[in-house]
Every structure is written in C-alpha cells, then in structure tokens.
Amino acid sequence: MHTQLGASGSAALGTAAGLKVLMRKGKLKNEKINVIAFCGDGGGADMGIGAISATLTHKDYNCLVLLYDNESYANTDIQLSSQTPYGAVTTFSPSGTKKRLMHTRWKKNVPGMLAAGHPESRYIAAGCAAYAVDLMNKIRKALELGGPTFVHTLDPCPKGWDYHPQYSQELGHLAVECGIWPLYEVIDRVCNLTGPTRQIAEGRKKRKPVYEYLKRQGRFAHFAEEDVEHFQHEVDKMWTEWLIPGVIPFTIAAKDQTILKIDKKPLHEQKTA
Amino acid sequence: MAIQVKEREHQDVETEQLMSGCEAIAEAIRLADVDVMAAYPIRPYDGVMQAAAKLIANGKMDVEYIVADGEHSQFEIVKHACAVGSRVFVGSSGVGWFYAFEAIAVTAGLRLPVVAICGNRALDDPGAFGTEHNDSLAVRDLGWLLPWAETAQEAMDLALMAWRVGEDKRVSLPVAIGLDGAFLTHSQQIVRIPTQAAVNTFLPRFDLGDRLLHPDNPITIAPQVDQDWLMEIRMQNDQAMRKAHDVVSEAHADFKKLFGRGGDSPFLDEYMTDDAEYVVFGQGTLALPMKVAIRRLRKEGHKVGLVRLKWFRPFPTQEIVKSLSRFKAVGIIDRDYSFGSPHYGGVLYNEVRSALYSQEKRPTIVGFIAGLGGREIEQPMATEIFEKTKAAASDIKSGDTCHWIGVRS
Ligand SMILES: Cc1ncc(C[n+]2csc(CCOP(=O)(O)OP(=O)(O)O)c2C)c(N)n1
Ligand code: SF4
Ligand SMILES: [Mg+2]
Numbered sequence: 001m002h003t004q005l006g007a008s009g010s011a012a013l014g015t016a017a018g019l020k021v022l023m024r025k026g027k028l029k030n031e032k033i034n035v036i037a038f039c040g041d042g043g044g045a046d047m048g049i050g051a052i053s054a055t056l057t058h059k060d061y062n063c064l065v066l067l068y069d070n071e072s073y074a075n076t077d078i079q080l081s082s083q084t085p086y087g088a089v090t091t092f093s094p095s096g097t098k099k100r101l102m103h104t105r106w107k108k109n110v111p112g113m114l115a116a117g118h119p120e121s122r123y124i125a126a127g128c129a130a131y132a133v134d135l136m137n138k139i140r141k142a143l144e145l146g147g148p149t150f151v152h153t154l155d156p157c158p159k160g161w162d163y164h165p166q167y168s169q170e171l172g173h174l175a176v177e178c179g180i181w182p183l184y185e186v187i188d189r190v191c192n193l194t195g196p197t198r199q200i201a202e203g204r205k206k207r208k209p210v211y212e213y214l215k216r217q218g219r220f221a222h223f224a225e226e227d228v229e230h231f232q233h234e235v236d237k238m239w240t241e242w243l244i245p246g247v248i249p250f251t252i253a254a255k256d257q258t259i260l261k262i263d264k265k266p267l268h269e270q271k272t273a
Numbered sequence: 274m275a276i277q278v279k280e281r282e283h284q285d286v287e288t289e290q291l292m293s294g295c296e297a298i299a300e301a302i303r304l305a306d307v308d309v310m311a312a313y314p315i316r317p318y319d320g321v322m323q324a325a326a327k328l329i330a331n332g333k334m335d336v337e338y339i340v341a342d343g344e345h346s347q348f349e350i351v352k353h354a355c356a357v358g359s360r361v362f363v364g365s366s367g368v369g370w371f372y373a374f375e376a377i378a379v380t381a382g383l384r385l386p387v388v389a390i391c392g393n394r395a396l397d398d399p400g401a402f403g404t405e406h407n408d409s410l411a412v413r414d415l416g417w418l419l420p421w422a423e424t425a426q427e428a429m430d431l432a433l434m435a436w437r438v439g440e441d442k443r444v445s446l447p448v449a450i451g452l453d454g455a456f457l458t459h460s461q462q463i464v465r466i467p468t469q470a471a472v473n474t475f476l477p478r479f480d481l482g483d484r485l486l487h488p489d490n491p492i493t494i495a496p497q498v499d500q501d502w503l504m505e506i507r508m509q510n511d512q513a514m515r516k517a518h519d520v521v522s523e524a525h526a527d528f529k530k531l532f533g534r535g536g537d538s539p540f541l542d543e544y545m546t547d548d549a550e551y552v553v554f555g556q557g558t559l560a561l562p563m564k565v566a567i568r569r570l571r572k573e574g575h576k577v578g579l580v581r582l583k584w585f586r587p588f589p590t591q592e593i594v595k596s597l598s599r600f601k602a603v604g605i606i607d608r609d610y611s612f613g614s615p616h617y618g619g620v621l622y623n624e625v626r627s628a629l630y631s632q633e634k635r636p637t638i639v640g641f642i643a644g645l646g647g648r649e650i651e652q653p654m655a656t657e658i659f660e661k662t663k664a665a666a667s668d669i670k671s672g673d674t675c676h677w678i679g680v681r682s
Contacts, residue, residue, distance in 0.1 A: 001356055001486055001494035004375055007349040014353030021308045021337040022358055054342035
C-alpha cells in the first residue's frame with residue numbers, strides 16, 4: 001500500500017495497531033505479520049520525522065520504518081533535503097557565478113538522533129546498500145526484536161550524485177571507508193559499530209580521505225580546495241570529538257570526566273552522601 | 274445486502290442519559306465496537322476523545338486508542354488501520370481539520386470508510402473557537418459523506434448510520450459528521466442510548482472483502498495510475514456517491530424500525546411547513562433559534578417554517594426540489610462563506626439554487642450569512658431573515674442577493 005510522503009511512521013503505526021487489535025478481538029487470525037514502512041530521505045528525514053519519532057515511542061506495536069537515503073528529493077528531480085551532503089549541487093542548490101555553494105547545511109544525523117531520543121525502541125541502525133549482508137542482518141534483527149524499529153540506509157544514486165551506475169557499490173564503500181557514513185546498530189540502548197566502521201574505530205583500518213569520495217561525483221565537481229578541506233575537517237570532528245564516532249555528536253568536557261564514574265547502582269542501594 | 278430487522282424490538286430496554294454531543298458520539302464509538310481511533314487535541318471536537326478515553330479507562334470498551342503527533346498523522350493512522358480491516362474513528366476541528374487535509378483527501382480517493390467528526394469551528398485567522406461550517410465544507414468535493422446533526426441524540430444516531438452507510442460495499446466512502454462547536458459538542462441534552470443487541474442488528478461487522486490489506490490477499494493499494502486510469506477511478510467514486518443516496522435511505526428506514534427515531538425523511542427535517550409560504554433552510558443547530566422564531570411569528574399570523582438539511586453529501590437534490598418548490602420564498606442560512614462565489618453567497622445558497630435551476634416552479638431563493646464564529650442567531654436576526662425572505666418572494670431576481678445578518682457597522 002502506498003502512503004503519503006510524510007506518513008511512513010503513521011502508516012507503520014496504523015497498520016500495526018489495526019492488526020494487533022483485530023487479532024486481540026479475534027477478528028483476524030493470530031499470527032506474526034511483519035509491518036514495514038518505507039520512506040525516502042525527503043519523506044522520512046524531513047517531512048515525516050515527527051511521525052517516525054512518535055511511532056518509535058509506541059512500544060506496543062511491532063513495525064519497522066526503513067529509510068532509503070539517496071540524499072535528495074529524487075522523484076521530483078533532485079532537490080536538496082536535510083540529508084543532502086554539504087555543498088552538493090542539486091536543482092535547488094546549483095553552483096553559480098556569485099555563489100559556488102548554495103547548500104551549506106551539514107547533513108542531519110537521523111539515526112543518531114532517533115537512537116538518542118527513543119530509548120524504548122529496541123533497534124535503530126544505520127546501514128548501506130553496498131554492504132548487503134550487514135544490511136540484511138540489520139533488517140532481520142529489527143523485525144525479530146520487535147516493537148517499533150528504524151533502519152536508515154545510505155543508497156548511492158547515480159542520477160542525483162552524478163556518476164555512472166556501475167560505481168554504485170564502490171561509492172557506498174567509499175562513503176563508509178572515508179568515515180562519512182558510519183555503520184552501526186543500537187540494540188536495547190547498546191551501540192555496536194559494524195563493518196569497516198568498527199575496523200576504523202578499533203584502529204585496524206585507516207579512514208580514507210574524503211576527497212576519494214567527493215571527486216567521483218559530479219555533484220561535488222564545483223568544490224574548491226577549501227570546500228574539500230572544510231568537508232574533511234567536519235568528518236574528522238565526527239571521529240575525534242564526538243562521544244561515539246558518527247553517532248552521538250556531543251561529548252563531556254575533559255574537566256568533567258568524573259561524571260562518567262557516576263554511581264550506577266539503583267537508587268535504593270546508593271549510599272547517602 | 275438489505276438487513277432484516279423487526280420493528281422496535283429493543284426499544285423498551287433503551288436507557289436515557291444527560292450528555293453532550295461529544296459524549297453521545299463516544300457512546301456510539303462504544304456501541305459500534307470501534308477497533309482503532311486516533312486523537313489529537315483541538316477544541317471543540319476533542320471532547321469526543323476525552324469522553325472516549327474515559328470509557329476506555331473505565332473498561333467500557335476495547336479500542337486501540339492512539340494519541341498522535343498531529344492531525345496529519347492522526348488521519349493517516351486510521352486510514353492505514355482501516356485498510357487492514359479495522360473499524361475506525363477520528364475527528365478534528367477548524368485548522369486541525371486543515372492540517373490533516375492531505376490524509377482526508379486520500380482517504381476518500383482510497384474508498385476507505387473512515388468515520389470522523391468535524392466539530393465545526395471557525396478557521397484561523399483571526400482566532401475564534403465558535404462554530405462555522407467552512408472546515409467540513411472544504412472537503413465537499415472529495416467524496417466524503419457529510420451529515421450534520423442538530424441534537425446530541427442525532428449526533429449519536431448519525432454516527433451509527435455513518436459506519437453502516439460508509440462501510441456498505443456499495444458505498445465504501447468516508448463519513449464526516451458535522452457537529453456545531455459548543456452549541457452541540459458541549460451542550461447537554463437527554464439522549465436515548467440503544468442497546469448493544471439492537472446496534473448489533475443494525476450494524477453488521479466491517480468487512481473489506483477482497484480489498485483487505487493482508488498477506489493472504491496480495492493486492493496493491495494506491496498505485497500510480499496517471500491518466501491511464503484516473504478518470505475511471507474518479508467515476509467509480511462518483512457512482513459510489515450516487516449509490517450512497519439509496520443506502521442512506523435504506524439505513525434510515527432500518528434505523529427507524531429498530532429505534533423509532535429519525536423522522537420521516539432521511540435527508541430533510543421539516544418544521545411547521547405543511548401550510549408554510551416562507552421557509553428558511555439551513556443545517557446544524559441554527560434550527561433551534563429559528564424554531565423559536567417560527568413559533569413566535571406563527572402566533573402573529575405568519576405562515577413560516579423551517580427545512581433542515583441532514584445530509585449535505587450526498588446532496589439530496591430531488592428531495593430538496595420536491596420540498597422547496599412548495600414555497601413562495603426560501604431563505605438559505607449559511608453558517609459559512611464562499612468569498613467571490615456567485616452572488617457572493619454561501620455554499621448552501623449556491624448549491625440549493627443550482628439544484629432548482631431547471632425547475633419550472635421554483636421559489637425565490639435568497640441568501641443569508643449568519644452566526645459565523647459561533648455568534649448566536651438572536652431573535653431579532655431571525656425575524657429579519659424571515660422579513661427579508663418574504664419581501665423577496667414577489668421577484669425571483671431579488672434572490673440574487675446575499676445578506677449578512679447581525680453585523681455591526
Ligand atoms: C505532501 C507532498 N508534497 C510534495 C510531494 C511531491 N513529491 C513527490 S515525490 C517527492 C520526493 C520525495 O523524496 P524522497 O522522500 O527523498 O524520495 P526519493 O524520491 O528520493 O526516493 C516529492 C517532494 C508529495 N508527493 N506530497
Ligand atoms: S538513480 Fe536510483 S535512487 Fe537515484 S533517482 Fe534514480 S531510481 Fe532514484
Ligand atoms: Mg530521496
């Protein structure tokens with residue numbers, strides 16, 4: 001069933017709620033039915049973010065929202081969304097003689113935001129179609145754990161990113177290997193980096209320079225050296241300053257490290273100060 | 274699929290209770306065994322959700338009750354729940370109704386029999402909580418059935434009718450019941466509550482048949498059809514709306530048999546029209562002050578009456594032609610506006626005039642805009658409406674005018 005652009009969260013919720021109550025009342029055969037709602041970055045990360053967020057708080061319903069991120073409103077001829085990377089050319093952000101970069105917002109961190117804000121969702125993950133097995137496992141886990149879950153995938157788009165389709169998988173790999181798109185999953189509030197992202201974090205693999213990724217795509221062809229540097233600098237920050245690389249963008253000040261040693265016993269077992 | 278019902282077999286065990294229009298709708302939700310409902314706060318419709326939430330909290334009904342993050346989500350949630358076979362309820366008012374507009378449009382396009390109430394409220398801006406019908410009327414072209422209630426009893430009865438008619442396979446269209454904000458949503462009246470057994474007889478279980486979204490029934494819903502198929506599908510909606518007229522009549526007849534209520538006509542409620550020469554025509558709670566005026570004016574010897582419209586969609590053209598052609602002049606009272614429309618009249622005014630266009634015998638139809646934003650229609654205003662209607666009778670062209678009533682200069 002097709003739904004409206006910003007409605008994937010509500011579609012998942014309404015379908016799951018309907019099936020649940022009909023089975024409870026004996027109006028429908030009781031069986032497990034996976035409910036999956038698909039959306040794009042435009043429909044999910046922009047227009048439908050509120051509904052997805054609400055759905056992820058309804059822990060009694062089993063449904064998965066799967067966000068296909070091709071980094072633009074592609075259907076309507078490649079307009080920028082909150083998922084379009086910094087500086088990229090789209091039909092709403094052309095490069096001109098006066099302004100080289102029309103789009104100067106950093107990509108919104110959707111899976112990180114959803115994981116941070118929805119502690120009762122049992123599974124939230126970031127994947128990439130170029131790592132098919134990793135992605136397949138993520139979808140399986142989301143459906144098996146149940147409750148409302150969310151998987152965000154980066155899906156290279158030859159038309160919008162302006163490259164030959166034969167390089168789709170390579171570009172997906174580069175996005176991850178350059179550290180631009182980290183792969184991870186958050187299971188019951190425990191974050192697990194996956195694939196090359198884990199190897200990078202563990203020091204078993206070195207991040208590639210972002211230029212390797214940018215130079216392969218027409219949407220960055222207008223970049224001057226300073227633009228590449230800025231891009232690299234922002235990605236570096238994800239890996240050097242964020243609490244969890246690419247996932248949680250804030251951290252604790254060095255002078256406050258004692259906070260991490262907070263007494264984690266339940267309240268009734270804690271000694272009074 | 275006509276339903277066999279015996280005459281008033283359950284009437285004797287009905288109970289009576291003092292309740293508001295909102296609470297009456299909540300009772301209907303319970304009686305209809307609704308499966309999924311979605312709520313979002315906006316006055317005045319949300320009184321229904323408050324009353325329903327209480328019924329759920331007190332174990333009086335088993336409904337999947339979802340508080341949504343906005344009206345768009347609210348209407349999308351029930352749309353999708355309906356597609357998997359749930360009986361659903363939803364509602365809104367004023368700008369909330371407009372926030373849901375996309376979902377409202379597609380629900381009709383999908384032929385999903387969602388039942389809603391629109392607690393009629395003036396649209397912003399400027400702010401006003403009171404009743405005005407432009408929220409409901411905005412969906413008039415989309416394929417929603419639009420009944421309008423006058424009393425709390427009628428609100429409950431129309432809600433039960435709504436599921437019965439909307440879910441009927443010959444119709445399969447959504448229904449939005451108009452409830453005047455405050456005047457009906459929040460004023461209390463005595464309501465007769467039917468028994469569950471009687472309602473079960475009246476209201477069969479919801480069955481989407483081969484349109485059910487379920488893995489055992491692999492279908493696609495809402496595909497991209499473009500110009501290849503859109504006209505055929507639109508015409509099916511038109512046919513469903515045409516059939517709705519008969520299905521409403523059928524349901525009304527059964528309702529009357531079972532519960533003994535609903536009046537003579539499913540579509541029109543006439544008050545003191547037998548010998549009337551001048552009548553006013555409108556919908557919703559404005560009937561109340563107009564009835565008071567009619568009783569007063571009749572004592573002074575004026576042959577006046579009221580025709581109240583119960584279903585705006587499907588528009589009961591034949592019934593209206595038959596009824597209104599008996600009178601010398603008809604004043605149409607619109608609790609709405611349609612800026613820039615023919616003769617700058619309200620929505621009802623132009624629809625009624627259009628219905629009468631090809632009739633040889635037709636009364637003068639004159640327009641009135643009154644009671645906007647919940648302004649009371651006071652007796653001097655009612656008198657003015659009747660006087661102006663009477664004055665227009667001699668010349669059909671004098672109906673090409675729309676009067677704003679009770680506006681300060
Ligand atoms: C409410 C609404 N606004 C705008 C549109 C027009 N529209 C159709 S598809 C689309 C692009 C969606 O982008 P995204 O969700 O990223 O999906 P993609 O096409 O990139 O796969 C837009 C804006 C619409 N269908 N509905
Ligand atoms: S290349 Fe693929 S993702 Fe990009 S616009 Fe075309 S179909 Fe969509
Ligand atoms: Mg997209």
